[in-house]
Amino acid sequence: MAEPMIDIRDLTKTYPIKRNLKDLIGGVRHEVKALDGINLTIEKGEILGLAGESGSGKTTTGEILVRLQDATSGGITVDGHPIGLKGKHDRKRFRKDVQMIFQDPYETLNPRFNVYDTIAEPLRIHGLKDKHVMYDKVIEALEIAELRPAEQFIYRFPHELSGGQRQRVAIARGIVLEPKVLVADEPVSMLDVSIRADILNLLKQLRDKFSLTMLYVSHDLSTIKYLCDRIAIMYLGKILEIGPVNDVVADPQHPYTQVLLASVPVADPDHVKERIMVDDEVPDQIHLPQGCRFGPRCPYFKPECLECDHTLRMVSDNHRHACVFAKDELIRNDVPKPVEVEEKPL
Amino acid sequence: MDKLLEVKNVSIEYKTEAGIMRAVDDVSFSLDVGESMGLVGESGCGKTTLAKSIMRLLAKNGKVSSGEIIFKGEDLVKKTDEQIRKLRLNDIAMVSQSAMNALNPVHTVGKQLIEGIQAHTKMSKDEARRRAAEVFKMVGLEEKRLKSYPHQMSGGMKQRAIIAMALSLNPSLIIADEPTTALDVVVQDHILQQIIELQKAISSSMILITHDISVVSETCETIIVMYGGKIMEQAPTKVFFKAPVHPYSLGLNNAFPSITEIGEILISIPGTPPNLLEAQRGCRFSERCPFATGKCETEEPKLEFVDENHTSACHYNDQVERFREESAKPEVWAKVSNRIFERRKEGAS
Numbered sequence: 087m088a089e090p091m092i093d094i095r096d097l098t099k100t101y102p103i104k105r106n107l108k109d110l111i112g113g114v115r116h117e118v119k120a121l122d123g124i125n126l127t128i129e130k131g132e133i134l135g136l137a138g139e140s141g142s143g144k145t146t147t148g149e150i151l152v153r154l155q156d157a158t159s160g161g162i163t164v165d166g167h168p169i170g171l172k173g174k175h176d177r178k179r180f181r182k183d184v185q186m187i188f189q190d191p192y193e194t195l196n197p198r199f200n201v202y203d204t205i206a207e208p209l210r211i212h213g214l215k216d217k218h219v220m221y222d223k224v225i226e227a228l229e230i231a232e233l234r235p236a237e238q239f240i241y242r243f244p245h246e247l248s249g250g251q252r253q254r255v256a257i258a259r260g261i262v263l264e265p266k267v268l269v270a271d272e273p274v275s276m277l278d279v280s281i282r283a284d285i286l287n288l289l290k291q292l293r294d295k296f297s298l299t300m301l302y303v304s305h306d307l308s309t310i311k312y313l314c315d316r317i318a319i320m321y322l323g324k325i326l327e328i329g330p331v332n333d334v335v336a337d338p339q340h341p342y343t344q345v346l347l348a349s350v351p352v353a354d355p356d357h358v359k360e361r362i363m364v365d366d367e368v369p370d371q372i373h374l375p376q377g378c379r380f381g382p383r384c385p386y387f388k389p390e391c392l393e394c395d396h397t398l399r400m401v402s403d404n405h406r407h408a409c410v411f412a413k414d415e416l417i418r419n420d421v422p423k424p425v426e427v428e429e430k431p432l
Numbered sequence: 433m434d435k436l437l438e439v440k441n442v443s444i445e446y447k448t449e450a451g452i453m454r455a456v457d458d459v460s461f462s463l464d465v466g467e468s469m470g471l472v473g474e475s476g477c478g479k480t481t482l483a484k485s486i487m488r489l490l491a492k493n494g495k496v497s498s499g500e501i502i503f504k505g506e507d508l509v510k511k512t513d514e515q516i517r518k519l520r521l522n523d524i525a526m527v528s529q530s531a532m533n534a535l536n537p538v539h540t541v542g543k544q545l546i547e548g549i550q551a552h553t554k555m556s557k558d559e560a561r562r563r564a565a566e567v568f569k570m571v572g573l574e575e576k577r578l579k580s581y582p583h584q585m586s587g588g589m590k591q592r593a594i595i596a597m598a599l600s601l602n603p604s605l606i607i608a609d610e611p612t613t614a615l616d617v618v619v620q621d622h623i624l625q626q627i628i629e630l631q632k633a634i635s636s637s638m639i640l641i642t643h644d645i646s647v648v649s650e651t652c653e654t655i656i657v658m659y660g661g662k663i664m665e666q667a668p669t670k671v672f673f674k675a676p677v678h679p680y681s682l683g684l685n686n687a688f689p690s691i692t693e694i695g696e697i698l699i700s701i702p703g704t705p706p707n708l709l710e711a712q713r714g715c716r717f718s719e720r721c722p723f724a725t726g727k728c729e730t731e732e733p734k735l736e737f738v739d740e741n742h743t744s745a746c747h748y749n750d751q752v753e754r755f756r757e758e759s760a761k762p763e764v765w766a767k768v769s770n771r772i773f774e775r776r777k778e779g780a781s
Contacts, residue, residue, distance in 0.1 A: 352650070352690060
């Protein structure tokens with residue numbers, strides 16, 4: 087197989103925590119492990135979805151990939167080049183290769199820049215001086231982002247655009263440098279349902295036309311299922327399951343994936359939900375549980391789980407999960423009691 | 433069944449610098465005792481405005497310009513502010529979108545809850561505390577959490593505390609405005625489940641406002657689809673998700689990704705919602721509707737019955753079979769996209 091476009095090896099990110107006096111005297115050092123030894127590869131032209139609840143480390147992974155944050159340890163190569171290079175020249179080349187689209191199109195566009203300036207800025211930074219070429223490139227990027235007729239939009243300011251149009255401007259800005267990799271962090275969660283589909287279809291097209299490689303970070307499993315080729319489920323800084331999206335959705339292996347998928351609302355009144363009741367609270371990230379991180383919430387918890395080191399086991403070629411048990415070995419513990427509801431009129 | 437709430441021909445206007453904006457235009461619906469209703473639509477369709485008007489929580493520049501809101505036989509629009517204040521929490525409670533951020537950070541959650549109960553009843557502090565502990569238990573929070581400050585609780589716990597607050601006086605109507613949008617999917621599922629169970633247990637009615645139609649499918653008995661300040665379709669949930677009638681509802685269904693379907697194609701609705709600052713002519717959805725005719729652009733359709741309990745505001749309700757078939761094709765919606773593109777061009781030149 088050809089070399090993957092993105093290769094993430096043993097990526098770790100820890101944040102130090104302010105120490106109080108007691109810790110200082112005791113010499114205790116606490117830290118938050120946001121990412122704990124993540125391994126991922128993304129092939130050229132593939133869309134990988136990163137899913138998980140808040141605090142799972144999905145956004146951190148995306149931000150390290152575009153170098154908005156530095157990793158504590160581990161390495162990432164993009165198209166064969168390791169990132170994390172110090173030189174200015176390398177950083178510039180890296181920016182040309184990897185671009186990002188953010189969640190909130192209301193905040194990521196400069197309100198004083200019109201659409202033309204917003205999209206032309208990266209071109210200027212990367213040394214394009216010819217005004218005619220620049221104009222053509224901006225128009226082309228807008229056309230690709232389906233903001234048509236492009237000539238009508240270029241002199242508008244962000245406040246004159248709708249949410250969907252803004253996100254298209256952000257996408258146009260992201261692709262104008264013809265990057266190899268696009269990282270999209272919740273790009274549709276702020277948009278109305280009726281336009282979400284358009285943005286998702288647009289991202290799909292970008293992949294098909296330019297074989298752009300994408301990392302799509304989202305908590306919304308339905309959009310991941312629609313857009314992505316593969317999905318990685320994260321929980322407290324670890325990958326718990328990874329595989330082709332249809333396989334994972336149709337036959338989730340890890341108990342956490344099962345819980346997550348069972349919680350997604352379905353717009354079909356006949357759909358019978360098999361709810362798996364778990365505790366809502368995610369353990370705090372400083373005092374992580376021993377063994378499997380999902381252990382304290384897991385309905386199938388067994389003593390063996392304390393030994394779990396989250397090594398990924400194969401289910402099939404590409405489908406792997408980090409549970410110490412295979413799916414058919416899972417035995418349910420006592421089902422937690424549902425909340426008692428009593429009627430007590432005042 | 434008895435009607436708890438009747439909204440009759442309500443219009444709500446906001447005074448803005450750019451002129452008067454009619455956010456809700458001549459809307460009528462009714463809610464039975466014990467019924468749960470989902471109100472869905474895009475942002476700016478008037479769903480939150482409508483709900484807030486019931487509790488008279490509109491922004492200062494907004495007011496109900498005409499119509500009646502009959503709650504338990506009395507018109508809320510005509511009541512004084514003091515009468516409405518007494519009604520809140522006691523009879524009508526609201527769980528709003530960012531409610532968990534509305535908790536006062538310098539008081540314990542319990543204090544805020546007890547304060548609310550005491551303000552609306554004659555209970556002593558001890559009785560109020562007992563009631564608070566009771567409702568906390570109902571939403572699955574431990575009693576000791578009453579002593580927590582908001583920053584010591586997670587988002588899900590805060591939202592639960594807010595729901596406990598809303599339920600503390602057994603209101604006959606709960607208005608929940610996007611109660612779970614900011615929460616993780618597992619927590620969202622639990623809380624929705626709980627809201628429904630509790631609503632049934634204290635036999636109150638509920639209006640659930642959301643943009644997520646799948647949430648309505650799982651929680652509500654009826655659904656109202658709003659667009660541009662108008663009701664487009666109202667139906668029992670079971671009927672709606674199998675056989676929607678209005679072209680806008682058909683479009684919404686197409687645009688919604690489902691976790692259970694493999695290989696689906698999503699089609700979004702081209703265009704943007706109407707600008708309600710401008711006077712509206714004809715059907716508000718006509719600009720984005722693939723089946724719009726000349727009639728749709730000039731004549732406003734009324735809500736008409738297509739079945740028992742099922743209404744739709746379209747001139748061509750009788751052609752729904754054809755619409756359903758056609759609306760599943762991406763090229764049908766692409767035509768709308770081109771139409772909007774042509775109009776934009778014309779507008780420019």
